Amino acid sequence: MIIVMESGAEIRFPVAENSRLARGTPEQLNHVELSPFGVHWPDLDEDLSFRGLLSGDFGQHRQDIRA
Secondary structure: OEEEOOOOOEEEOOHHHOHHHHOOOHHHHHOOEEOOOEEEEHHHOEEEEHHHHHOOOOOOOOOOOOO
16 A cells, blocks of 8 residues: 655555455555545545554554464
8 A cells, every 4th residue: 555645755555464454355445535634445444544654553453363
């Protein structure tokens, strides 16, 4: 995922780092809503704040399931 801010700053992270986004189709990932505070993917029920993204927090993380 690449988010380009008005300032030109870029936030990049692998979609696989967020379990909800990782399950999304290209159409769901491209359906985004922006606010002054962050990004919302309504089809995936996911919200990420710009503050969190800039600090390296990409939301929900996949859990390693071990038997």
